[in-house]
Amino acid sequence: MKDFMRVNVYNTANKPRFFGSPNNVILGVLGLFLAGVSSLSAQEKDSTDLKNKEGIGTEVVNVVKAYTPTISDANKIQQTPSLSDSITTATKEIDYTIFSVPVASTFTPSKGKATGLKRAPKEQLYNSYLALGVGNYNTALLDFYTSYDFSRDQRLDVMLTHHSSQGGIDQVELDDKFYNTALQAHYKMSDRYMNWGIKGGFQHQIYNWYGVPADLYASQELAAIDEKQSYYTVFIGGDIGFQDSYFSGGEVYYRRFWDAANSGENRAVLSPKFEFPMGNEWVNLDVMVDYVGGEFDRTYFNGETPIKYSNLMAGVSPSFQLSGDDYSVTLGASIVYNQDLENSDGDFFFYPNVHASYDVIDEFVTVYGGVDGQLKQNSYYDFAQENPYVSPTILVRPTDQKYNGFVGVQGRFLPNVGYNLKGTYRSVSNAYFYRSNSYHIGMDSQIVNDQGYAYGNSFEVLYDDVSSISVFGEINVDINRNFSAGVNAEYMNYSMDDIYEPWNVPNFKSSAFASYFIGKWSAGVKAFYIGEREDFIDNPTWINPERYTLDGYFDLNANVGYDITDQWSAFVKANNITGGAYNRYVHYPVQDFQILAGVSYKFDL
Template sequence: MRKLFITLIILSTSSTLLSQEKEKEKNIGTEVVNVVKPYSPTLSDAFKIKETPRLDDSVTAAKKKISYNIFSVPVASTFVPAKGKATGLKRAPRESVYNSYASLAVGNYNNATADFYTSRALNRDETLDFSLNHHSSQGGIDGVELDDKFFKTKLAAAYNRDDRYIDWGVEGGFSHQLYNWYGVPLGFYDESTLNSIDEKQSYYTANLGADLVIEDSFFTGGDVSLRYFFDAFSSGESNIVLNPKFELPVGEEWINLNLSLDYLNGKFDRNYYTTEQLKYSNLITKASPNLVILKDDLTVNLGATVAYKFDIENSDSDIYFYPNITASYRLVQEYVTVYGGLEGDLKQNSYHGFQEENPYISPTLNILPTDKTYDGYVGVKGKFLPNLSYNLRGSYINESNKPLFAMNPETGTINYNTEGYAYANSFGLIYDDITTISVFGEISVDVNRDFQLGINAEILDYNTDDEEEAWNLPSIKGSLFMDYQINNKWFLGANIFYTGERSGLFRQDTGTNPGETFNMQVVDLDSFFDINAKAGYRINDQFSVYLKANNIANNEYTRWSNYMVQGFQVLAGVSYKFDM
């Protein structure tokens, strides 16, 4: 059978080869093929082979029939199955939210603080807020020869409305502050002279402002503010600031354009040596276009600022150009980011601003803007750990007309000026061109909502153009803060401030040429720590009691020349939350 099969294959192959050879010799010619109907296969053309398997297993054994009986025996038992119950998640009690808050605290030196705040939702889109803050002390610093009491009271209100595409709000307020020029040189004046000094000064501020945010518009919003500031010596200052913002398309990019108008006008009833009025009036306008470039881990802001200053009082004008360039690059995700920048600005100085920084200035100032030509800086920031962040920055700053606080000359004894601030107990301004080298570093720990810790320090080196020293500017600054929510009842907080050594200037007019010849002496001001802490206990959702301790080291340091501060202070207070 096998030989027959092989023979058939050989014969079939041979006939095929002979047939192909004959076809080569034959002329194929032409034929016409008519397609009557194209073939369109359908599902019915295919068929599935059905096969029913046949079980032929000699191992399969036939099932045996089993008969069995259940033998029940009663058992004595008291067990009763309990009905199953699903276990749910235990929810924490919802914290009550109140729209109003009030607190009051009193302590030694006859210190008192009072705070009130309320926020009322008029409807889902509108809110109305009110606040009142007060801090006062009757004084009592050891060794002070004049009255050292003070108080600060501020009332504010705000209205906000949030619409679909426009958010806007208005705010206003009024404040009253009282201070005393108590920093006369100790032992310098006799008792009759001290009794003749009227050292009291009062400051008043009224302000009104509005802000606007618009979505999907070239005009994205802005803000406007109006402020009037005056004192008990007939000084007055008006300030109007307008800051509109725009977003303009340029090709495929968007350019942000920030405009600014800052108008300042003021007067002092007299200057330091004569009764002639001091007037000042400056208008500063700015245009700051900038382009933001985002590419992977790189962010670059390319911009510039053009500022125009018009000295209305002296009919003088100038134009200033400043860089506004910043960049940052993320090297290692959120752990390492390097950044740098080159920026500048023209700052509008004001009587109000100087008073906020040093309340013991005299109402006889020469007000000038400060030209910050450039501020170049480089730094690195990021995280050591997910809850441990850092920031390190070095900068080089060049400023023209930088204001320095310097003690006014003593003139009370030679009768050029016998006002309460003319006894070497007030500060004036000296302007100088200064370059500053700064190294700044900070570390913050944010374990969770219950514990936060931060520390920062800055080392500064000043190079003055005309003055011997950068008066009253510290070479080192640092601070530490801590907040700890121990549990839902107890909370704790602390902060520490460090200010390095400074140099002050004491000047006594010789009386030969008023305002020109002085006996001058550099006064070294020691560095100091100011340690403060607060602990509190929540009685319930509404009531809390707390204890505050300030200047715990009882260091009666000198904040300004001849101005010692209060020593160890303790305040006990209570706070209350409620709905109005």
């Protein structure tokens, strides 16, 4: 700014000075400030006009290095600050007394109560059970069970069962009743490191060889036949188990079995088990000693010479298991030595024990396979339980199951529908089969035997080397806790070495079941089908040998139960509902439609 104002000030001494009164000074400073602001505003306007004419332009920014933030490690301060308080105060003791003044009040305190959850009433449990039933064919049923706890670690279980029928099958000439009564007791004791138990029992069974050929014997001959057979069994055994020990446990068992035909048998089994660590896994070692010996009073055909047998086997079976999230593998083997004590003949047997499974789709598809084998100790008791119409003149020897190879797949179609499909190939030496004995019909029959089982109404045991292929499949359904059902079927094909056919063994069998519970009601259905079987009777010289084909049969059974009270229940059982006295064995028809009704009672002893 070029123009300015000059002010001349004169004092009282008439000398010029550049000072004025305070008001004039203020006005001068204000004028200078306004002039400066006007000058700056004009310059900014000129600069703005220049930029508008030239344009903003472009600029380039170069990033030399990307920004990489880092976080330093946190370090805890280890030094503890020292406090130096120069001011300290001493605690002053105060003596005082409480002056209580009673105040009238109507308030009464009460304890608070927590809100409880509603629980279902606890089910009453009883330690004893008794069921009684009767049915047609003069059938009687008894089931009794009780469990008594001496203490938390000691318990005694007792069971008594009875099932009998007075018979009455149509077109059967001989007595066809049966009787089966068994009593068992089991004492158990356990503590923190071990548990053990002892058991024993007695069983009495009565059966009749009623399956004589029709129209072959006169009524006088039939009346002279003593067809009754009685079996008696006494057994005692014990078991023991240890925790955190190389000796994990074992069992010991002895059984005496005899019959009304002066036959007798002893069976003794000892089976300790061991576990040894190997890295992070364990090796199992099962040891077995098994003895069976017995005697039959005579041979079937013409001898009074008794039949004796005595067999001892001992073996070890080591095994090792590997498993992961989706697989499991068991590697093992068995070495068994068998000694025929009666004939002074012994031999070693070796068997594989390899099983493996793999989850292709967890819970839905699992493939499995393996190969194993065993030396099976057969006994007169086992034969009589499987077929009570065997004659007390049979041969008893062990069965060599050389190998049993199998592959399969199992899993679920749906969360509540399971399946299993399995194929098996077996090679067995001394496999046993039941075949009808020859008839006793006069001296020409070459049978010097008039016992009640010598009229074509009993069975012998034959042995042969067999190879077989089988296919097995099953489906199980569990809709909920109240309903379940299942069905299975198996087809078998046999290749025999010496005998013509696998006598009395079907090539096909199937079974199905269903059970349902609703409220106080329960119901169940069981059905099974057994395919055709073959039998052969090689008889007296003047009667041609006969080959029988037994038709397949279907058997449907059902049961219904109703809980009258918490302790009382009623039940009805029906067997062979479809009817028909089919033949289970040659000349052995079964009872037709059977029905049995009864009640059960639960209580405490």
